Amino acid sequence: MSIPADVTSADIVLRAQSVRKRFGRGDTAVTALDDISVNFEAGRFSAIMGPSGSGKSTFIDVLAGLERVDSGTITLGGQDITGLDDKELTQMRRDRVGFIFQAFNLVPTLSAEQNIELPVSLARKRINPEWKAEVIERLELGDRLKHRPHELSGGQQQRVAVARALLTRPDVIFADEPTGNLDSQSGGEVLALLHGATSGYGQALWLGTHDPVAASHADRVVLLKDGRAAGEVQQPTRESVVSALGELSDL
Template sequence: MKTRLAPTAPAAVAAQSITKTYGSGATKVAALNDVSVSFRPGDFTAIMGPSGSGKSTLMHCLAGLDTVNSGQVAIGKTVITGMSDHELTILRRKHVGFIFQAFNLVPTLSARDNILLPLDLAGAKVDQPWFDQIVATLGLADRLAHHPHELSGGQQQRVAVARALLTRPDVVFADEPTGALDSTTGAEVLQLLAGSARDMGQTIIMVTHDPHAAAYADNVVLLKDGAIVGRVEDPTADAVLAALAELGA
């Protein structure tokens, strides 16, 4: 069983009464409706719900990739609501990592250079022991000179995970990170994410539609119609399936 920080520890990410709407008049849609939720430091949390429930919108707002109409979002002790694009870019560069379904690797760069890209953009030095630890943990030591087209899908996603972890971000957002992978490779990536939370203290927030993927998390936040409707602690695939069934998902 994972040891969690005391409830008094500041949240890694928190949203307070956030709303997000698209369109206007008769076409106005509330993607998020007065959502308040917090994520504990070092936890691996999955966000789930029926199609159109607001999962990706919530993640994008939490990460500062999208703005909210009202309410407040904070990453650690920093309130990001109202920040300029430049301020958000600097904050994300230092405190946030991203893992996407499409990998988003630069095809002309080697695996090593793809991993180091955030540091290069920031003009920061490489913490070589940390780089070596991540590469060893992810089993990439013998693939660093390879370009993306020379790597399997699972290896490409491992490079993306390494890139996300290298800057020691406070939180890593993962948007359907196993959606383009076969079940075996997907399980390997999920094990790596769970290990990152458990062994490296990373806070992982993952959007997924897959109950088996969610079972790797410490807890699952459930959305429906743009609102938080429940949370499953220490989830199993069966427990998540049952919770989704109650939502009509």
């Protein structure tokens, strides 16, 4: 996919170039990713959509260094991560990547504040108190820090997960169906916060979703089909996403 005219190479945080990935061998081999090239820019919220089997899950796994590609390159902040060993990949994910999951993945015995701090604590790094205070204020969690997950609503739990992802100041955040367990109002609030945090803090946000309403909060939607990039929807609305997915199914 071509780079928009107003985007320079310096803006690109994450780049996938001619990426291929196959599973299995011989006649049973399946091509999950087939020569995909996509750029993700700083401060931009991108959603990725496609029919079942389009390669979305595999794509997020290779972008995050959870799966290795068969060919092609993935660069994060100018560093080619496809050649890193397992230890280096683990450190890269810890230091430069944030994850937000549908199931929240909070530790039930820890308070909201302890859950937010957990990745930084595990990395044995110093928590920046000013940055922590800003994230907590932006996500409106100040009066919930001492609560454990079961004492929080679904929307509040996901806000804690968002704060946890932001605290390390990652280059890119991967959000996998982050509103799947939320009602429509809470889901909309979380997506609006993610969009604001992304544009405000300059991170690239990757949203994997099946929901056209969720995708409409993004700046663009990247479409996949049969492991290939199949176009984009810029400044998406629910209607334009539904239309694009319909056209994709007709191809």
